[in-house]
Amino acid sequence: DTEVTQTPKHLVMGMTNKKSLKCEQHMGHRAMYWYKQKAKKPPELMFVYSYEKLSINESVPSRFSPECPNSSLLNLHLHALQPEDSALYLCASSQDSLGELFFGEGSRLTVL
Amino acid sequence: GEDVEQSLFLSVREGDSSVINCTYTDSSSTYLYWYKQEPGAGLQLLTYIFSNMDMKQDQRLTVLLNKKDKHLSLRIADTQTGDSAIYFCAERPNQAGTALIFGKGTTLSVSS
Numbered sequence: 001d002t003e004v005t006q007t008p009k010h011l012v013m014g015m016t017n018k019k020s021l022k023c024e025q026h027m028g029h030r031a032m033y034w035y036k037q038k039a040k041k042p043p044e045l046m047f048v049y050s051y052e053k054l055s056i057n058e059s060v061p062s063r064f065s066p067e068c069p070n071s072s073l074l075n076l077h078l079h080a081l082q083p084e085d086s087a088l089y090l091c092a093s094s095q096d097s098l099g100e101l102f103f104g105e106g107s108r109l110t111v112l
Numbered sequence: 113g114e115d116v117e118q119s120l121f122l123s124v125r126e127g128d129s130s131v132i133n134c135t136y137t138d139s140s141s142t143y144l145y146w147y148k149q150e151p152g153a154g155l156q157l158l159t160y161i162f163s164n165m166d167m168k169q170d171q172r173l174t175v176l177l178n179k180k181d182k183h184l185s186l187r188i189a190d191t192q193t194g195d196s197a198i199y200f201c202a203e204r205p206n207q208a209g210t211a212l213i214f215g216k217g218t219t220l221s222v223s224s
Contacts, residue, residue: 006154033211042200042214043155056211090154098204100145101212105154 004104006091012110015081021107023074023091031097032074034066035090037106043090049074050097081111116215118201123221130188132218134201137182141203144177145212146186149198158186158199188220196222 004025013019023032031050035043048056049068063085065077074091088108092101117135124130136144142163147155161168161175161184168175174187188195201215 040198040217040219042216045211048211092155097210098142098206100143100157100160100204102157103147103155108152 004091004093004102006089006104006107008107009105010108010110012112013078013081014112015083017081018077018079020078021076021089021091021109023076023104024072025093025102026072027093027095027102028071029093029095029099029102030071031094031099032068033092033094033101034074034076035092035103037088037090047076048097055097078109081109083111085109086111116201116203116213118199118215118218120216121219121221123223124191126191126193126222126224128191130186130191130195130220130222132186132188132199132201132220134184134186134215135182136184136201136203136213136215138203138205138213139179139182140206142206143204144175144184145202145204146173146175147200147202147214149200149217151197155200191220191222193222193224196220 007022034046037043046060047066052068063080067075088106090106092103094101145160146158148158172189176185198217200217202212
């Protein structure tokens with residue numbers, strides 16, 4: 001199994017909603033990542049978890065809250081988002097903090 | 113500062129070779145990557161090269177690395193319409209606790 005699975009694939013939410021994006025991998029990888037990608041732009045790093053501990057937070061607003069319940073799962077909790085937060089949110093994992101990244105297909109978020 | 117540069121667009125005819133170029137800045141990077149992103153999809157790891165190599169070939173793909181000039185290229189032989197996508201070059205600085213640094217991406221358009 002070489003897949004990173006993200007759900008949901010599409011999400012539409014209002015600015016007062018609370019929702020979560022989920023990511024799962026079963027490759028035994030110990031580093032997991034959230035990236036945000038706007039159309040025709042490169043992915044921008046948001047968070048890195050290494051061995052289930054948050055190791056990088058790229059000054060992301062607190063309306064985005066990551067959670068790593070175990071080594072296979074990574075969540076991104078969303079609350080009080082703004083329309084400019086609409087983007088493709090990509091999850092990735094790697095063997096360790098220096099290995100190549102494998103990406104999921106992304107969750108496309110629209111904030112109304 | 114850290115920066116990965118790529119030309120933004122490349123247009124080729126089906127059957128021709130495509131060459132996508134990239135320059136990177138961190139000489140400590142141990143791995144350099146090429147990712148492919150089709151419209152509406154996540155990033156697919158195409159290939160990577162270790163920094164002590166000059167060349168890596170994988171079927172239609174050839175990666176050339178000039179470490180002295182910090183220049184990386186991806187050659188796609190016999191380009192097909194299915195190769196139309198955005199190609200991202202990425203470097204991985206050799207420091208634990210860092211993540212991939214992406215270029216802005218090269219949009220490859222293949223005409224039949």
